Amino acid sequence: MILVVDRDVTTLLEYHHGPHRKAANGRPGEGDHRSGKDGADLVLAVPDGTVVLDGKGEVLADMVGPGTTFVAGQGGRGGLGNAALASARRKAPGFALLGEPGGDRDIVLELKTVADVALVGYPSAGKSSLISVLSAAKPKIADYPFTTLVPNLGVVTAGSTVYTIADVPGLIEGASEGRGLGLEFLRHVERCEVLVHVLDCATLESHRDPLSDLDAIEQELMQYGGLEDRPRLVALNKTDIPDGKDLADIIRPDLEARGYQVFDVSAVSRSGLKELSFALAGIVDRARAAKPSQEATRVVIRPKAVDDAGFSISRETADLYRVRGEKPERWVRQTDFTNDEAVGYLADRLNRLGVEEALVKAGAREGDGVAIGSEDDAVVFDFEPAMAAGAEMLGRRGEDHRMEAPRPAAQRRRDRQAERDDAHDAYEDFDPFA
Numbered sequence: 269m270i271l272v273v274d275r276d277v278t279t280l281l282e283y284h285h286g287p288h289r290k291a292a293n294g295r296p297g298e299g300d301h302r303s304g305k306d307g308a309d310l311v312l313a314v315p316d317g318t319v320v321l322d323g324k325g326e327v328l329a330d331m332v333g334p335g336t337t338f339v340a341g342q343g344g345r346g347g348l349g350n351a352a353l354a355s356a357r358r359k360a361p362g363f364a365l366l367g368e369p370g371g372d373r374d375i376v377l378e379l380k381t382v383a384d385v386a387l388v389g390y391p392s393a394g395k396s397s398l399i400s401v402l403s404a405a406k407p408k409i410a411d412y413p414f415t416t417l418v419p420n421l422g423v424v425t426a427g428s429t430v431y432t433i434a435d436v437p438g439l440i441e442g443a444s445e446g447r448g449l450g451l452e453f454l455r456h457v458e459r460c461e462v463l464v465h466v467l468d469c470a471t472l473e474s475h476r477d478p479l480s481d482l483d484a485i486e487q488e489l490m491q492y493g494g495l496e497d498r499p500r501l502v503a504l505n506k507t508d509i510p511d512g513k514d515l516a517d518i519i520r521p522d523l524e525a526r527g528y529q530v531f532d533v534s535a536v537s538r539s540g541l542k543e544l545s546f547a548l549a550g551i552v553d554r555a556r557a558a559k560p561s562q563e564a565t566r567v568v569i570r571p572k573a574v575d576d577a578g579f580s581i582s583r584e585t586a587d588l589y590r591v592r593g594e595k596p597e598r599w600v601r602q603t604d605f606t607n608d609e610a611v612g613y614l615a616d617r618l619n620r621l622g623v624e625e626a627l628v629k630a631g632a633r634e635g636d637g638v639a640i641g642s643e644d645d646a647v648v649f650d651f652e653p654a655m656a657a658g659a660e661m662l663g664r665r666g667e668d669h670r671m672e673a674p675r676p677a678a679q680r681r682r683d684r685q686a687e688r689d690d691a692h693d694a695y696e697d698f699d700p701f702a
Contacts, residue, residue, distance in 0.1 A: 269341035271320065274313035275334045280377050291341070291370070297349055307343050314377065317459065321376040328375065340375055344368030347602060363610035365602040378455065383421060383434035384552045386457040389466035390481050394505040395435035396420060397535035398466060402433060402545060426549035434460070457495060461555040462548060465502045469512035478504065478519055499551055501529050503544055508534035577622060581630050588637040589627060590646070596623060600640050600647050628653055
């Protein structure tokens with residue numbers, strides 16, 4: 269199951285209404301050495317800026333840029349028929365390896381708008397109106413709070429610079445703590461290079477004024493965190509209204525004293541928009557120039573440590589040991605436990621990996637329980653050390669080279685190989701009907 273960024277997809281609503289997805293099953297193998305067919309990949313399109321998280325909130329992928337892919341779920345490894353398990357000593361295996369079940373996974377998709385400029389401000393400050401005249405975006409506009417329920421994105425051209433601009437809806441005092449709709453949309457400002465405070469200079473609410481609105485929004489941005497380095501501009505909106513123009517003239521000195529670059533704008537008369545647009549273009553250009561150039565994709569190879577055994581053993585109770593590791597757990601899933609020879613083959617593989625020797629070193633004794641896999645999906649065996657593997661049959665029992673006097677490593681390897689060869693020979697000579 270593969271997620272891929274598609275420039276034609278703009279929302280995640282499709283996954284909100286249909287959250288369960290399933291890739292196709294493969295086909296089983298057939299006789300005459302014919303392999304089964306792999307299941308087809310399920311490719312799911314997501315918008316640019318999608319963040320993939322696991323159930324615990326850990327980020328799995330941050331998908332930015334058309335064509336970016338992430339494998340969200342993998343199918344199980346196919347099984348092997350008995351012909352694939354044949355060897356010089358096991359010419360006619362009476363068992364096969366099962367295919368693994370496909371994986372299932374819960375993930376959370378979160379969209380963080382990819383834009384250069386974010387318009388922030390109280391509801392009804394005129395953010396949607398500004399974006400509608402600065403760009404070709406056509407947001408819903410009304411004279412009541414919370415008209416905008418999703419961020420609107422527009423493309424602005426200022427001279428030779430083309431940049432994207434988004435309005436961030438729902439910000440009010442307490443937004444970072446979950447009040448109103450702001451917490452749902454604060455994440456959309458994370459990717460923006462510059463923030464524009466849109467201040468309403470013609471608000472009809474007597475308890476509000478542009479400076480207190482600015483302080484409240486700045487407090488919410490600070491509480492959210494991570495935005496301290498973003499440059500800010502201030503757009504004093506609705507200055508086409510006489511009272512709005514007068515108020516803008518009054519508060520401009522205070523804003524400039526705080527270090528803000530201030531613009532008087534009006535979405536109705538479109539005054540001040542050109543100056544604002546070119547100022548934003550200059551900041552965006554500088555931010556882009558400061559970013560390191562994109563390098564070619566590199567494949568990072570992280571080899572396993574030389575002492576990595578491929579599994580781990582932990583003692584959970586006085587008589588229960590748990591084996592964890594990719595190979596042991598996969599081998600268990602591939603084993604048909606109704607077939608004794610298949611179970612024996614599993615024992616052979618575990619012994620060759622060194623699981624038995626590691627269990628003895630960890631203190632396991634005959635009769636102790638050995639669980640392979642996680643707590644909710646484990647197979648439990650009774651530990652029987654120094655017994656020949658069941659698939660090889662009739663091996664030498666009652667002998668344990670660990671109890672003998674120390675021998676050179678090379679000699680121990682030769683002795684173990686001789687024991688395996690003896691077990692192979694015994695299997696070949698064994699007549700179950702004798």
